[in-house]
Amino acid sequence: MQLKPMTPHMGAEVLNLDLNQLSQSDVSAVKAAFLQYMVLVFRDQELSEGGHKTFAGHFGELHIHPSKAQLDTRSDPEIFTVRTTPNSQWANGEVWHTDVSCEAIPPLGSVLHVQQLPGESGGDTLFANMYLAFESLSEKMKAWLRTLSAVHDGRKDLARYNIKLKANQTYPQAQHPVVIKHPETGKELLFVNRSFTEKIVGLTRKESDTVLEMLWHHVESAPRFQCRVRWAPGTVVLWDNRCTWHHAVWDYFPSTRHAQRVSIQGTTAPSWSA
Numbered sequence: 001m002q003l004k005p006m007t008p009h010m011g012a013e014v015l016n017l018d019l020n021q022l023s024q025s026d027v028s029a030v031k032a033a034f035l036q037y038m039v040l041v042f043r044d045q046e047l048s049e050g051g052h053k054t055f056a057g058h059f060g061e062l063h064i065h066p067s068k069a070q071l072d073t074r075s076d077p078e079i080f081t082v083r084t085t086p087n088s089q090w091a092n093g094e095v096w097h098t099d100v101s102c103e104a105i106p107p108l109g110s111v112l113h114v115q116q117l118p119g120e121s122g123g124d125t126l127f128a129n130m131y132l133a134f135e136s137l138s139e140k141m142k143a144w145l146r147t148l149s150a151v152h153d154g155r156k157d158l159a160r161y162n163i164k165l166k167a168n169q170t171y172p173q174a175q176h177p178v179v180i181k182h183p184e185t186g187k188e189l190l191f192v193n194r195s196f197t198e199k200i201v202g203l204t205r206k207e208s209d210t211v212l213e214m215l216w217h218h219v220e221s222a223p224r225f226q227c228r229v230r231w232a233p234g235t236v237v238l239w240d241n242r243c244t245w246h247h248a249v250w251d252y253f254p255s256t257r258h259a260q261r262v263s264i265q266g267t268t269a270p271s272w273s274a
Contacts, residue, residue: 001029005037010129010244011227012037019045019055019236027058030238034059034109035184038244039127041229042236047113049260053078055236056111056262063107063263066100066154066172082112082259084250090161091250091257096128096220097195099241099263102154102172106270107241107263114231114259118252125229125237128245133219134179134190145190146272148178150212153198160195175201176270182243183268189243190215191270219245242266 002015012033017026019042034040047055056062062078075081084091100106117123134142154171158164165171178200180191194216200208219225229237239246241263 001026003033003037006039006041006229007227009132009224009227010037011039011041011127011229013041013043015043017042019047020051022055022058031059034238034240038129038240039227039229040238042238043232044234045113045236046234047236049076049079052111052113052236052260052262056238056264059264060108060267061265063100063265065263066103078262080261080263082248082261083257084252085256086254091248092161093125093246093248094250095160095195096126096193096216096245096247097157098191098193098245100154100172101176101191101193101196101270102152102157102174104172104174104269105266108266109239109241110261110263111236111238112259112261113236114257116256116258117231117233118255118257121230122249122252122255123231123257124249124251125231126247126249127227127229127239128219128222128225128247129227130189130191130219130243130245131182131187132225133222134188136222136225137190137218142179142188146177146179148203149175149201150178150192151175151198151201152196154196156198157195174269177272180242180270180272183271185243187243188272190219192216193245194220242270 001017004013064077065080082092153173
């Protein structure tokens with residue numbers, strides 16, 4: 001196993017490793033790289049659905065997306081399909097976000113495997129380093145943000161896809177600190193995102209919207225916080241959902257892109273006292 005860093009601050013390609021034949025030492029090495037680089041890219045993999053779930057399972061119990069429990073109970077609850085076709089009105093994940101931060105304990109991480117690429121290029125995924133995003137703020141801003149909490153509401157994300165809950169359906173909502181510490185590294189990071197963060201507690205709507213928009217723009221406009229994954233046949237990507245944002249680039253209309261994601265259940269609620 002070798003590591004090829006993608007940028008100075010995040011992301012690495014993992015070379016000479018078959019995800020179907022991992023030894024315990026391989027798993028330990030991948031876990032260490034996962035905490036260091038946050039985004040790991042594995043090329044030339046032949047991964048079945050079972051192999052996909054087995055690999056993710058090395059990191060913990062598998063997560064079930066709330067849409068599987070509330071809106072789609074027919075398919076495998078542990079596999080989340082991400083498919084965009086010429087008939088799609090939107091692409092899943094086209095807005096910068098952290099997966100399902102509306103849950104009391106959001107996913108620890110995710111593993112995405114693209115089965116159908118849109119062509120020779122396109123459909124890349126961007127990732128942002130939320131450690132660096134927080135670290136680069138002024139000391140006064142960091143001190144103030146440490147005192148705040150925000151409401152994360154899954155209905156905000158659903159509305160983006162014109163999905164409305166029925167009378168008998170519910171969707172997660174949770175309150176998390178705006179700044180948290182990673183439960184394993186202990187490093188501080190910014191924990192708000194455009195898809196799910198609805199409002200900062202204790203501020204007026206106008207004040208909250210202004211602060212959140214500033215923080216989102218701070219991350220989205222800074223390429224030095226980011227890395228870009230270019231997909232190829234057999235590519236699998238693992239990312240740490242606790243300290244990154246990601247964004248699926250929909251630049252391939254009218255082509256089709258089909259992928260499957262398996263996520264790992266988190267074990268602790270986001271907290272500054274980690």
